[in-house]
Amino acid sequence: MRTFYNVIYMIAFPFFNLVHPGRAIGRENIPEGGVLVCGNHTAMSDPLFLAFAFQHKNQLRPMAKAELLRVPFIGWILRHVGVFGVERGKSDVGAIKQAMKYLKEGEKVLLYPEGHRIHESRGEQGEAKNGAAMLAVRCGVPILPVYVPERKPWFRRTTVVIGEPYMPQVSSRKGTAEEYDAITTDLMGRIRKLGEQVV
Numbered sequence: 001m002r003t004f005y006n007v008i009y010m011i012a013f014p015f016f017n018l019v020h021p022g023r024a025i026g027r028e029n030i031p032e033g034g035v036l037v038c039g040n041h042t043a044m045s046d047p048l049f050l051a052f053a054f055q056h057k058n059q060l061r062p063m064a065k066a067e068l069l070r071v072p073f074i075g076w077i078l079r080h081v082g083v084f085g086v087e088r089g090k091s092d093v094g095a096i097k098q099a100m101k102y103l104k105e106g107e108k109v110l111l112y113p114e115g116h117r118i119h120e121s122r123g124e125q126g127e128a129k130n131g132a133a134m135l136a137v138r139c140g141v142p143i144l145p146v147y148v149p150e151r152k153p154w155f156r157r158t159t160v161v162i163g164e165p166y167m168p169q170v171s172s173r174k175g176t177a178e179e180y181d182a183i184t185t186d187l188m189g190r191i192r193k194l195g196e197q198v199v
Contacts, residue, residue, distance in 0.1 A: 002059065005081045009056045016048060019154055024053035025197055026162035029144070034103040035165055036136045039146035040191050041112040042119055046148045047083075050110060053146075053160035061102045062110040063095060088115065096135070103139040111135070113184060120150060133168055133183035137175045142167050143187060147194035161194040 037060060039050065047062045054060055059082060066085030069075040084102075086095035102109050114126035136143045142165035152158045168183040170176070175183075 005059055006056055008077065008081050009051070012048075013052055013056075016052065020045070020049070020152060021155070021157045022049055022052055022160055023157055024160050024162060026164070027053065027055070029162050029164050030054060030058055030108075031142060031144070031165045033106045034139065034141040035108050035144045036103065036132055036139075036141055037108055037110045037144045037146055038113055038132050038187055038191065039110075039148060040150075040195075041114060041117050042148070042150040043117065043152065045152065046112075047110060049148050049152070049158060049160050050146060053162065054108070058108060060110045061099075061107050063099060063112075065116075066092075066095075096131070099135055100139055103135065103141050108144075109135075113187060128184050128188050130177070130180040130184050132187065133180040134175070136168050137170050137180075137183075145187060145190040145194060147191055147198070149195070149198050159198045161197045163190055163194050 037050070039046070047060070047064075051060050061082045061084065063086050064078065064083050066087050069078055069083065069085040084095065084098050086092045099109050099111070111132050113128035113132045115129055116126070118124050118126035132143065135141075144165045145163040147161040147163070149158060168175075168187075170179045170183075
């Protein structure tokens with residue numbers, strides 16, 4: 001799978017960088033080993049901006065809605081570059097177990113706490129779920145907040161901001177619902193704060 005990812009990366013990057021050139025702030029913050037990457041989500045292209053900002057040596061394992069993986073050919077490519085699916089609207093134990101497996105194996109899992117695309121420019125507001133907090137605590141891995149601007153002009157540079165990794169703090173091994181709420185609120189605040197660095 002890693003070889004396939006590298007091949008697709010090398011094919012897709014030149015074209016994507018031509019129409020959507022990007023720059024990354026904070027690439028030095030990417031830690032070695034397992035980390036839960038969490039960001040805002042405004043467009044289907046967000047995972048691509050992040051994948052190229054992280055560079056091919058830091059492969060991401062995005063969690064995406066399961067319907068995408070059922071699309072002929074597209075789904076096959078997505079699965080082979082490390083994307084795994086989650087059934088939205090219900091408790092998908094299989095997706096959680098898969099994410100935990102990747103994290104414990106030292107992979108970088110990409111998850112959007114709000115669960116779907118939110119366009120703040122249109123006045124939309126999302127409610128972040130506690131899944132990211134739970135995964136980070138249960139797997140003992142840091143959370144890495146990231147930010148991708150909602151506005152991504154064609155043929156103009158888009159800045160991706162990578163924040164500093166941090167370990168969520170809980171009072172017990174598994175944490176409580178209240179602690180997960182606090183971690184999630186703090187995480188979304190960190191993500192939005194990163195947006196202030198975009199010029």
